[in-house]
Amino acid sequence: MRIISILSGKGGVGKTTVTANIGVALTMLGKSVTIIDANITTPHLGINFGIFNYPITLNDVLKGKVNSVVDAMYFHDTGLRIIPSALNVEELYGVDVMDLEKVVQKVPMSDFVLIDSAPGIGREAIAAIQAAQELLYVTNPNIAAVTDIVKVSEVAKRLGKKQLGxxxxxxxxxxxxxxxDEIEEFTGLPVLAMIxxxxxxxxxxxxxxTVVEYNPYSNASVEFMKLAAKLAGEEYKPPKVAFIHKLKNYFASMI
Ligand SMILES: Nc1ncnc2c1ncn2[C@@H]1O[C@H](COP(=O)(O)OP(=O)(O)OP(=O)(O)O)[C@@H](O)[C@H]1O
Ligand SMILES: [Mg+2]
Known part of the structure; x- marks a missing residue:
């Protein structure tokens, strides 16, 4: 079971989008995948799957209100397993995010567990780093977002975690x-994908x-599928009708 946290220094760079899409993409590759929303103060992972009100959430598991993490697990049409956090602010009372690691250890056997982190190096992000074995950083191609990656990376190194890139x-x-090249030189980390x-x-x-379900041939979807294949150590197989869809996507992107 590979436990990977998706991190960033700066907020809003696309962590949740990456988590949701590679979660679905890895599932499409035949992997068993569980994704967890560890951004418990401002969670968005559930929303990315169109659901706003989950009856049982990670908050209930962290509070010890339910016996098993499986109670907070929801099955997506693709087979992907989602553990959302609660949107309601009252649900934050009594939660200690530092218990995340214990909860993650109890997730039923999956090929991949992907943890969608809060940005920065606050308690929530530290909990996400500690709960994982491997870390995947998301940035936008600007100096502010990349500078903040370096900060998170410093913390991750001190905690002895493997940094994928x-x-x-x-x-x-x-x-x-x-x-x-500039991002690799500045951070000392490899770039695994460009979305x-x-x-x-x-x-x-x-x-x-997710965009990989909505339009598997869109430019972003193709890159998400390539990234998923890379994470799974498999060869990427392009969709057969990609050229026609490329043309379609070119015109669709103008609308
Ligand atoms: N490649 C992209 N192209 C266009 N829009 C994108 C792309 N990636 C993300 N977005 C949009 O940018 C917004 C922020 O993305 P997302 O919520 O994934 O960021 P985040 O890093 O998880 O944010 P937070 O730090 O608040 O958790 C969303 O509205 C998302 O749909
Ligand atoms: Mg997010």
Whole structure:
């Protein structure tokens, strides 16, 4: 069982989007995957699957209100298992996020457990780092987001965690954006994927779907599938009708 936390220094760079999409993409590759929303103060993972009100959540597990973590586990159509956190602020009372590691250890056998972290190096993020064996960073190609990755990476190194590398998200290929080489040199970490800025992501979100389900041929979906294959140590197989869909996506991206 590989336990991977998805982290960033700066907020809003795409951690939840990456967690949800590689969760679905790995499931499509035949892996058993559980994703956990460890951003308990401002959780969004459940929302990414179109559900706002889960009767039992990670909060109940952390509070000891339910006997098993399985009680807070929901099955997506693809077979992906989701452990959401509660949106309601009252549900935060009595929660100690530092118990996350114990909860994660009790997740039923999965090939991958992906933990969607809060940004930064506060208690929630530290809990997500401690609960994982491996760390995957998400950044946007700008200096603020990349600088903050270095800060999280310093903490992670002190905690002795394996750092897989960086996903650069929302890439627009503008001149002012940092390049792969610059990001690798600045952080000392490898770049594993570049996910383009893609309107299909927001369209999918508005429908409560991941983009890899909504449009598997979109530019972002293809990169998510490549990243999932890389994490699983498998060869990426491109969709057969990709060219036609590439044309379609080109015109769709203008709308
Ligand atoms: N590649 C992309 N192209 C277009 N929109 C994107 C892309 N990646 C993420 N977004 C959008 O950006 C917003 C922020 O993404 P997301 O919620 O995944 O960030 P986050 O790092 O999890 O934020 P937080 O730090 O608040 O947890 C969302 O509305 C999401 O749909
Ligand atoms: Mg998030």
């Amino acid at each position: 960086i996903v650069i998200n929302s890439v627009k290929r503008k001149m002012h954006e940092l390049t792969i 383009p800025y893609d309107n299909a992501i927001e369209k999918a979100l508005s429908l409560g779907k």
